[in-house]
Amino acid sequence: MQSYIDQLIQDGYFTGVPREVVYAIAMVLVAFIVLSVFVAPLAGVTSWLERRVWARMQSRIGPNRVGPQGILQWLADGIKNLLKEDLIPSAADSKLFSLAPYVVFVGFLCTFVVVPFGSTLIVADLDIGILYVLAVTSLVVVGILMAGWASNNKWSLLGGMRSAAQIVSYEIPAGLSVLTIVFLAGTLSMQGIIKSQGWAPWDWYLFNNPFTFAAFFLYFTAALAEGNRTPFDIPEAESELVAGYVTEYSGMRFLFFFFAEWGNLYVIGAVATTLFLGGWQVPPVTDDAILLGVLQFIVFFLKAYLWVFIAMWVRATLPRVRVDQLMALCWKYMVPLSFLCLLGTICWMLAFPNGNQIFSVAMFVLGLLILAYFLKRVLFQIRHARPELYFKPHI
Amino acid sequence: MNETAPVQSQGFYTEDMTISVGPQHPSTHGVLRFVVRTDGEVISEAIPDVGYLHRSIEKIGEKVTWHGYVPYTDRADYLAAMFANQVFCMAAEKLAGTEVSRRGEFCRVIACELNRIASHLISVGTFGQDIGAMTPFVHALRERETINNLMEEICGARLTYNYIRIGGVGYDILPETCGRISEFLDHFEPIVDEYNRLLSYNKIFIQRLAGVAVVSKEDALSYNLVGPNLRGCGIRWDIRRDIPYSVYPELEFEVPVGTGQVGTLGDSYDRYWVRIRELQESCKIVRQCLKMLPKGPAIAKVPRKFKPPVGECYARVEAPRGDMGFYVVSDGSEYPYRVRIRTGSFTAMSIIDKLSKGIMVADLIALIGSLDVDAPEIDR
Amino acid sequence: MGVASYIKDIKDTVTSVFEGMAITFSHLVRRPMTIQYPDKIPVPIQETLPRRYRGILEVDMDICTGCLACERVCPITCITIGIDMNKETKQRQFTHFDIDICKCMYCGLCAEACPTGSIRHSQEFEGASYNPAGLVRHFVTQPAALYKPKKGGETDPKLAAKVDTGLKYLDEFATPDGGAAAGEE
Numbered sequence: 001m002q003s004y005i006d007q008l009i010q011d012g013y014f015t016g017v018p019r020e021v022v023y024a025i026a027m028v029l030v031a032f033i034v035l036s037v038f039v040a041p042l043a044g045v046t047s048w049l050e051r052r053v054w055a056r057m058q059s060r061i062g063p064n065r066v067g068p069q070g071i072l073q074w075l076a077d078g079i080k081n082l083l084k085e086d087l088i089p090s091a092a093d094s095k096l097f098s099l100a101p102y103v104v105f106v107g108f109l110c111t112f113v114v115v116p117f118g119s120t121l122i123v124a125d126l127d128i129g130i131l132y133v134l135a136v137t138s139l140v141v142v143g144i145l146m147a148g149w150a151s152n153n154k155w156s157l158l159g160g161m162r163s164a165a166q167i168v169s170y171e172i173p174a175g176l177s178v179l180t181i182v183f184l185a186g187t188l189s190m191q192g193i194i195k196s197q198g199w200a201p202w203d204w205y206l207f208n209n210p211f212t213f214a215a216f217f218l219y220f221t222a223a224l225a226e227g228n229r230t231p232f233d234i235p236e237a238e239s240e241l242v243a244g245y246v247t248e249y250s251g252m253r254f255l256f257f258f259f260a261e262w263g264n265l266y267v268i269g270a271v272a273t274t275l276f277l278g279g280w281q282v283p284p285v286t287d288d289a290i291l292l293g294v295l296q297f298i299v300f301f302l303k304a305y306l307w308v309f310i311a312m313w314v315r316a317t318l319p320r321v322r323v324d325q326l327m328a329l330c331w332k333y334m335v336p337l338s339f340l341c342l343l344g345t346i347c348w349m350l351a352f353p354n355g356n357q358i359f360s361v362a363m364f365v366l367g368l369l370i371l372a373y374f375l376k377r378v379l380f381q382i383r384h385a386r387p388e389l390y391f392k393p394h395i
Numbered sequence: 396m397n398e399t400a401p402v403q404s405q406g407f408y409t410e411d412m413t414i415s416v417g418p419q420h421p422s423t424h425g426v427l428r429f430v431v432r433t434d435g436e437v438i439s440e441a442i443p444d445v446g447y448l449h450r451s452i453e454k455i456g457e458k459v460t461w462h463g464y465v466p467y468t469d470r471a472d473y474l475a476a477m478f479a480n481q482v483f484c485m486a487a488e489k490l491a492g493t494e495v496s497r498r499g500e501f502c503r504v505i506a507c508e509l510n511r512i513a514s515h516l517i518s519v520g521t522f523g524q525d526i527g528a529m530t531p532f533v534h535a536l537r538e539r540e541t542i543n544n545l546m547e548e549i550c551g552a553r554l555t556y557n558y559i560r561i562g563g564v565g566y567d568i569l570p571e572t573c574g575r576i577s578e579f580l581d582h583f584e585p586i587v588d589e590y591n592r593l594l595s596y597n598k599i600f601i602q603r604l605a606g607v608a609v610v611s612k613e614d615a616l617s618y619n620l621v622g623p624n625l626r627g628c629g630i631r632w633d634i635r636r637d638i639p640y641s642v643y644p645e646l647e648f649e650v651p652v653g654t655g656q657v658g659t660l661g662d663s664y665d666r667y668w669v670r671i672r673e674l675q676e677s678c679k680i681v682r683q684c685l686k687m688l689p690k691g692p693a694i695a696k697v698p699r700k701f702k703p704p705v706g707e708c709y710a711r712v713e714a715p716r717g718d719m720g721f722y723v724v725s726d727g728s729e730y731p732y733r734v735r736i737r738t739g740s741f742t743a744m745s746i747i748d749k750l751s752k753g754i755m756v757a758d759l760i761a762l763i764g765s766l767d768v769d770a771p772e773i774d775r
Numbered sequence: 776m777g778v779a780s781y782i783k784d785i786k787d788t789v790t791s792v793f794e795g796m797a798i799t800f801s802h803l804v805r806r807p808m809t810i811q812y813p814d815k816i817p818v819p820i821q822e823t824l825p826r827r828y829r830g831i832l833e834v835d836m837d838i839c840t841g842c843l844a845c846e847r848v849c850p851i852t853c854i855t856i857g858i859d860m861n862k863e864t865k866q867r868q869f870t871h872f873d874i875d876i877c878k879c880m881y882c883g884l885c886a887e888a889c890p891t892g893s894i895r896h897s898q899e900f901e902g903a904s905y906n907p908a909g910l911v912r913h914f915v916t917q918p919a920a921l922y923k924p925k926k927g928g929e930t931d932p933k934l935a936a937k938v939d940t941g942l943k944y945l946d947e948f949a950t951p952d953g954g955a956a957a958g959e960e
Contacts, residue, residue, distance in 0.1 A: 057800075059537050158756070382801050387805040460850070551948075598791045599791075
């Protein structure tokens with residue numbers, strides 16, 4: 001994108017204005033566009049979709065009144081929250097209390113700078129792409145701790161402490177799984193990682209070797225834990241801590257935390273797609289640049305959103321783990337397994353310097369077999385319970 | 396309560412914090428309050444504070460007639476309303492020497508066992524929700540809706556039935572309702588299996604509950620636990636078997652006990668598992684009753700102004716939360732002199748303080764859910 | 776812990792999560808059980824309720840004999856009836872017949888005690904009101920005469936129809952054996 005701005009300056013659009021100011025204005029403008037056109041509706045529609053998916057999995061209908069099939073529910077919720085009274089408890093630290101939601105929001109929004117929507121559709125292709133994402137998402141810990149402490153409420157404090165421990169611990173398996181891929185790709189830049197994969201499933205890093213296959217699930221679990229999603233939603237465990245660190249928040253501040261959570265789901269999906277699923281790679285069907293760009297955008301979006309759907313599905317299925325079990329899971333199970341995957345991938349790279357096409361195809365077939373077995377179990381459940389079937393997603 | 400004493404450990408100056416779980420809390424079952432002293436995660440003591448739902452049901456018994464008190468007994472534990480109806484009517488019948496019609500006895504058992512299924516569904520559903528699994532709760536409520544519809548067909552109300560009356564039952568169960576009950580049971584038994592696959596065998600669920608809040612046999616007996624709480628410790632005591640009443644001697648059913656299949660005998664998972672097994676056993680009982688339902692009047696002839704002779708009487712039934720007993724004293728008039736209700740949840744509260752020493756806050760919620768305490772029963 | 780139990784833990788977690796997710800996925804193709812009331816249902820919900828449903832009480836004053844059985848038997852004293860003597864006609868008449876539907880327990884004891892079936896449970900259940908006064912139903916707006924049941928059946932056709940409805944209600948609702956409906960057994 002920087003080259004585009006340079007081109008505009010050379011064409012003489014911004015005479016008399018210093019170069020840095022043009023860059024600054026461009027950055028703010030782009031951030032605003034990305035935020036309002038993409039992130040806000042995305043987080044909103046994700047919240048609506050989560051409620052619909054949850055509801056259908058629980059044999060009920062979700063919100064379906066506001067707008068066609070309820071798709072504007074998030075607008076109604078947003079407006080309602082904006083109109084609410086801005087309550088700050090008198091004994092709370094009001095500066096930190098007000099600042100905390102924004103810190104959390106910044107922590108997740110900054111990752112959109114390096115999310116590659118297409119081969120040229122990226123805000124800034126940083127050389128340290130994936131490391132930047134890992135670093136910036138840790139900012140939410142600061143925000144959550146601020147929220148927990150500034151609320152002056154014992155429940156919030158408990159929630160904030162738990163969350164800090166959780167997020168910091170799960171950075172390690174996530175980072176190690178990412179490192180596995182970085183070794184394979186040879187670069188930290190997001191576009192570089194995608195370019196070193198291909199469009200066919202057996203060219204993806206997911207099926208490259210059994211260690212990356214395991215690393216993917218480790219990454220996804222660790223990312224769910226970082227995003228405070230069930231089964232790891234202890235900081236906001238409704239039934240235990242009332243609402244954890246968001247207990248004292250109401251109105252728009254409350255919504256900011258959840259805005260960040262739903263948006264973060266998309267970031268998790270986007271990073272998972274970039275690293276493991278081949279990103280925006282499409283088979284070369286057309287030469288037209290714009291059509292190719294649109295196709296890449298759609299493919300990337302669908303792949304990332306698949307993982308958002310799976311995160312919602314996991315939330316509907318699983319109970320919560322306890323805090324000490326969460327720590328045990330991280331340090332006793334996931335960290336050693338991540339190290340194992342890393343070492344395994346390195347050994348694999350030494351054994352097959354140019355990759356092993358046969359093994360990749362075999363892994364792909366294995367993946368398909370697991371999917372087929374899953375569908376078989378689904379059919380078994382339907383046959384066993386003999387329910388009334390209804391295939392349309394809308395009511 | 397003692398003042399929180401600051402603790403000096405390893406040069407750090409720490410204090411326990413006292414937090415109040417409830418009365419407004421998403422997962423205390425009803426309006427309960429626990430004053431919990433904890434150092435952040437590990438609890439040092441949890442003292443229950445009851446009485447938020449006290450409605451003086453026992454005192455009201457002295458002001459209304461015997462027949463008129465039956466709707467009030469529904470409200471003593473609204474999730475298991477049939478059982479309170481039944482035990483009050485049993486006590487009144489024992490006092491007056493009334494014989495219950497045989498068809499009425501079978502209708503009573505059908506209604507009570509269906510109510511047991513409904514109550515256990517709520518119990519395991521809310522237990523799953525306390526642990527964090529929100530889907531099984533809604534599935535349990537979905538099944539309970541069908542039971543509510545059946546009850547609505549039989550007696551006209553969905554929660555507070557006023558169905559079991561002195562001398563029998565208030566309304567007869569018609570043949571088409573019997574057909575619908577069978578259909579429901581055919582539909583329900585595979586659903587329990589599905590529920591198990593979704594929740595009971597889930598490794599995360601098992602790990603949350605295995606070995607948590609273990610109640611030993613001696614503790615269970617000395618703290619007077621009843622119902623699934625007692626059976627979860629391995630003691631096979633069920634009023635339907637050991638102090639039989641109604642037509643239970645003629646019915647075949649098993650009494651499930653906890654076996655410590657995951658973790659220790661007497662932990663939270665055992666109590667939960669006993670309730671799941673009781674769901675299946677109740678289905679068997681209802682099927683047998685539907686087959687054995689005799690012809691005849693649904694209620695015996697009982698005078699409108701029911702005046703039992705002077706005396707006192709205690710009757711007990713196996714309610715979903717344990718042994719529910721009614722102690723009634725009559726002074727010969729058409730108003731009872733004293734009604735005293737003994738419920739299983741009230742005694743289960745006393746063991747919470749003992750069990751909660753040294754467990755975590757999340758385990759306290761699991762403990763309260765596994766004991767299936769119910770605020771209306773505790774406070775009446 | 777040994778390596779065997781470590782691997783078993785991992786295997787158990789993966790299989791139970793897999794199974795749970797299969798169950799929730801299978802629910803996506805099942806019909807939801809929600810009834811979208813009140814607009815997306817084919818018939819009004821009051822018509823789908825069973826015969827014996829104990830909704831809000833209603834009184835048919837034309838066949839009420841003023842025996843006060845319902846007031847006496849009500850366990851929560853939600854029925855208040857006033858009867859006095861009309862000076863001109865020397866007949867007893869109602870001054871007021873109030874039922875407080877917010878106190879009412881919907882237990883059905885009054886409907887069972889009524890000799891003519893004039894006090895009944897309707898199928899209505901939406902009784903919400905914006906003020907507490909709206910929760911008391913007044914069934915006598917101006918003083919009305921008591922009904923005197925005639926020996927040998929009712930002759931006035933309108934009243935006869937009402938008496939029939941009342942007795943049919945009593946037969947279905949207040950007879951424990953289910954009355955005529957159970958007669959086929």
